[in-house]
Amino acid sequence: MAHANSQVLDVEGSTNGFVRTLPELRTPFLIFLGDVQSNVLAKTGMGVHHWRPERCLGQLRLDGCKADLGLPDMTVAKAVEAGAGSLLLGAAPDGGRIYDHWLPVLREALKHGLDIVSGFHTKLADNPELVALARENRTKLIDVRVPPDAIPVATGRRRSGKRLLTVGTDCAVGKKYTALALEKGLQQREIDAQFRATGQTGILIAGRGIPMDSVVSDFLSGAAEQLTPDRAPDHWDIIEGQGSLYHPAYAAVSLGLLHGSQPDVIVLCHDVARATIDDYPDFPIPDLGACVSRYLSLARLTNPDVRCAGISLNTSSLDECEKREAVRQVSLATGLPCCDPVAHGVDILIDSILLDR
């Protein structure tokens, strides 16, 4: 993965084995949402704003943008005046590529002295014009979605410590949110737990991780093993899931992460508003019970003792009364603990996670 220009930019940070730690980012962020058509497609911005609000100053949206973080809208110039340190690319369209018509905003940001932080597959460092502008203006281009080099092939060896992986019926249903909420909840009970980021937004929030979806496929499970090495026996790695086994494009990423992370416990995440896979209307969301069975059955390859602690339900589309009813129905149908972490917290899931202590 020779990114020819990366050596001129301070993008390395430190590494702990194969897990890259980001350099200190210049905050606060002006979050650029482009012209994406929903908040789901702005999930990087949404995630950073939710979990690190103190780092977020404003949002910049192009005409026709339908995402909204609830932050003040600002031009680049206004944001710089207000003290912004970086333009953070907060949109996350499918395929993870930066659109050409977004480039004028990126150029403007560099000219105004902002760093740019990106989690896209398209590398800022591969754009000679942006690299030249960054040099000229002594600003930095920070690509977050760069996998480590020379990842070893997975060994399948069982490791010490406890592992939890959030899995999903689809992309963008709450796997990262649930993992972060579980980390917080476990820590509040004085359990030694740490969130392990596997995607660009998670890495921006945690400051470190491995972007699984940009790892070369032969090394995917090996990367997941490196992310969650041997730990103290009572330590919990709370691993952010990726994609879904039911997604026609991304199931391979989900399976490689499932096998390499060897979870002791999975939590299934689901958005009640979804009837079909997002952007794939021919692909129905699976029955939740069948979905749990499939995840467990495939996870047993590397951890025969895996169990499902419950369902994390995204009910943001429902009113309070409907939320309670949806949670009750899912719990009845699957026989598993269920909650909406945003609406009701994750206590019931944590009780279930800690059951076999």
Add this chain to the structure above:
Amino acid sequence: MAHANSQVLDVEGSTNGFVRTLPELRTPFLIFLGDVQSNVLAKTGMGVHHWRPERCLGQLRLDGCKADLGLPDMTVAKAVEAGAGSLLLGAAPDGGRIYDHWLPVLREALKHGLDIVSGFHTKLADNPELVALARENRTKLIDVRVPPDAIPVATGRRRSGKRLLTVGTDCAVGKKYTALALEKGLQQREIDAQFRATGQTGILIAGRGIPMDSVVSDFLSGAAEQLTPDRAPDHWDIIEGQGSLYHPAYAAVSLGLLHGSQPDVIVLCHDVARATIDDYPDFPIPDLGACVSRYLSLARLTNPDVRCAGISLNTSSLDECEKREAVRQVSLATGLPCCDPVAHGVDILIDSILLDR
């Protein structure tokens, strides 16, 4: 995937969409086997020698090498004298990396005017010393395992034409061999069929393809869709499988290829000599019936009509009488047609593949 040096080397060949066609290779080959410990770990050399014997001149083995293609052993100098055009790296150790102690042979080959052809993850073009030597000696470095750039994300859309995918209980059990034998057998019955290569050896044999295991994982199923686009309704794409759903390191590659290639028919390949996954003694080879069920169940996501046409059994470890008995037992146990393509041909599988015409 910026391979900084690739523009100075004639490695591009032409492309048909995202499927790269290799440039004309200088034959015959001196096949370098390094010091690998079995023929399984020399499968690139084995495959090229079996399917393209007219291109193979000799083999070069280091002290302690336990692989043997049955070709005359030659030094680089002897091979050049005998008319060799290229040194082909025929070893295929796990992880696909070129060992440092092999480099003296590579340097010697370039100094003697041979091109080098490699299917390794480690790129020849990323080794400055080899690049300099190739320039000096006007020879070429040809990296076969380079995925196309900017592969689209999979759409999951059904495509016209028929598709067959060989799948496996493990790596290196006969998936490529079976696919090539089926292509040949179908063509002999005047069926319009073409082998689609997904690994470095297959690409060397066919002269084109996409190396699935080196595709970035987000684009794996998309790459499989590009490899097998819309075809004439009666055309068969015979797709080389990769890895195994039961392999702790490579199952993700298998699943991405399964979903993207949308097979109408799968053929399960198995080596009767394997009790556990090669090099993973803690991972048992699955029951064949359960294995067929799992492949079909996961394949149905993108092609609900998929069926299994039969089992391709590698019985190379058995004598003739045992071979027949093994085939009979597997057929009885699974209720599926079964044969050893090397020992008995693939007629019985082809009958089954063409059943629903």
